Amino acid sequence: MPRPAATRRPHSWPWGLRAPSACVLVSALVLAGLLAGPPSLEARPPGETAAARDARLQWWRDARFGMFVHWGIYAVPAGTFDGRKIRPDHGGEWIQADAPVPADVYETYAPRFNPVKFDAREWVALARDAGMRYIVITSKHHDGFCLFGSKATDYDIVDRTPYRKDPLAALAEACREGGIRLGFYYSQLDWHHPAQMLDPDREGHARYRYTRIRDGRKDEYVAYMKTQLEELITRYDPWVLFFDGEWVKWWTVEDGRDLEAFCRRLKPGLIINNRVGKRRPEDGDYGTPEQKIPATGLPYDWETCMTMNRTWGYKTWDDQWKSADDLLRKLVDIASKGGNFLLNVGPKADGTIPEPSVTALRAMGRWMRTNGEAIHGTGASPFPRPLWGRYTRKPGRLYAHVFDWPADGRLTVPVARDSVARAYLLADEARKPLAIEAAGEDRTAVGLPATAPDPVCSVIALDLKP
Ligand code: H79
Numbered sequence: 001m002p003r004p005a006a007t008r009r010p011h012s013w014p015w016g017l018r019a020p021s022a023c024v025l026v027s028a029l030v031l032a033g034l035l036a037g038p039p040s041l042e043a044r045p046p047g048e049t050a051a052a053r054d055a056r057l058q059w060w061r062d063a064r065f066g067m068f069v070h071w072g073i074y075a076v077p078a079g080t081f082d083g084r085k086i087r088p089d090h091g092g093e094w095i096q097a098d099a100p101v102p103a104d105v106y107e108t109y110a111p112r113f114n115p116v117k118f119d120a121r122e123w124v125a126l127a128r129d130a131g132m133r134y135i136v137i138t139s140k141h142h143d144g145f146c147l148f149g150s151k152a153t154d155y156d157i158v159d160r161t162p163y164r165k166d167p168l169a170a171l172a173e174a175c176r177e178g179g180i181r182l183g184f185y186y187s188q189l190d191w192h193h194p195a196q197m198l199d200p201d202r203e204g205h206a207r208y209r210y211t212r213i214r215d216g217r218k219d220e221y222v223a224y225m226k227t228q229l230e231e232l233i234t235r236y237d238p239w240v241l242f243f244d245g246e247w248v249k250w251w252t253v254e255d256g257r258d259l260e261a262f263c264r265r266l267k268p269g270l271i272i273n274n275r276v277g278k279r280r281p282e283d284g285d286y287g288t289p290e291q292k293i294p295a296t297g298l299p300y301d302w303e304t305c306m307t308m309n310r311t312w313g314y315k316t317w318d319d320q321w322k323s324a325d326d327l328l329r330k331l332v333d334i335a336s337k338g339g340n341f342l343l344n345v346g347p348k349a350d351g352t353i354p355e356p357s358v359t360a361l362r363a364m365g366r367w368m369r370t371n372g373e374a375i376h377g378t379g380a381s382p383f384p385r386p387l388w389g390r391y392t393r394k395p396g397r398l399y400a401h402v403f404d405w406p407a408d409g410r411l412t413v414p415v416a417r418d419s420v421a422r423a424y425l426l427a428d429e430a431r432k433p434l435a436i437e438a439a440g441e442d443r444t445a446v447g448l449p450a451t452a453p454d455p456v457c458s459v460i461a462l463d464l465k466p
Helices: 022-035 050-063 092-098 103-112 120-129 167-178 205-209 218-236 253-266 324-336 355-374
Strands: 065-069 134-140 181-187 196-198 211-213 240-244 303-306 340-345 389-394 397-402 410-413 420-425 436-438 444-447 458-464
Touching: 050 181, 050 340, 065 120, 092 205, 120 134, 120 167, 120 355, 134 167, 134 218, 134 240, 167 181, 167 218, 181 218, 218 253, 303 324, 324 340, 324 355, 324 389, 340 355, 355 458, 397 410, 420 436, 444 458
Parallel strands: 065 134, 065 340, 134 181, 181 240, 303 340
Antiparallel strands: 196 211, 389 397, 397 458, 410 444, 420 458, 436 444
16 A cells, blocks of 8 residues: 655755755766766677777768668558548558458458569669768568568468568679669568557557467467568578567566577677667667657667658558658768668569659759768767758768858867868869868858758868877
């Protein structure tokens, strides 16, 4: 029985000090947490040194920009069921849950999935030309349908579709040729596997969001996942595993550790997201903010995944596209906070990537060809966000990303004049030095041309003296 409130005495604070407010206490705790460094002090994976972990994550941290691909038989209904547009605010890959589509009807999308226009090399070229360094594609989403030929089920593209080929094999090969690293999305939540059932205690869409494991069949499902992950790792040699659907009650931190260890034994260099466990900072290698950018970054490795319109899986009618300008500034914002940007495309059932996505990626690529060095291999801004844009940095160099070009032709940065060797625009191939002068102690003003070289984001590099 709880004690009556009256018997609880408030703490008395010495020397007449007032008790710190809850706000101060919380701030102190947060600050202590930040000073303590990343919360993943516990070696992950067990026994790995900090240096080995840094080496393993190096390429991924340097990459900063990747392509997410949501592709599956949900591209056949493409957001419409029985003449109804299904949930404008929700991903088309959820149509089975959102319509809902009866399981036997959903399976009939497979024989209608024939991506004859799929060209792995074209996808890879599109990603590479956009300045992306890796691709993460759905090997199995919540619907349970496998985009690769699996010996653990016939519910896959090779066995159930007229296409009969394995697109992940083609993509793996094209990525190797094109110098892009491949990763796989894999969902623990599975609406098709017989060991899982929809939650009978919930209604509608929530029945699908929270599956249950049938009595005594969890080991069978874990074995199924391991068989498939072993296929994926040993056949296609991926660099990243992006788990998802881990929020179901039957998936535990211990299950995550075991699965993570299993995958790492097969390929020690793997980078694995935090949804392998329970999405805590200490689970896996990196955090996974979805459809949002953390206000000031996170005290551990992280990657924002985001859609270009409102859906992950292709919908014919979702035309609420973010502009290329917006996406570009989001990329810069994320890099300035030390994160990665995993930007999604939802290819059509014929294997082509929707034209608005291609157009936006080409625009981002044009910017990246000029300014990519201010994104790739950079770290989070050492300064608070300036009013006019963002900063990124590299050893010995600071990048000022200017969104709002100063009307007075002067940009002031919080670095002493004596520390700046030179400043120049990345858009200037000649790298002609810009005028620089002290603007008070520890501040330098850079003289700029009257008009911005890029109306969305112009980058000024400042070489710093050691
Ligand atoms: O694959 C895409 C989506 O289909 C999938 N993730 C991206 C990458 C996705 N499925 N559901 N969601 C995204 C939104 C899920 C939200 C919630 Fe929850 C799951 C709300 C409650 C359970 C997040 C996780 C908040 C609490 C746990």
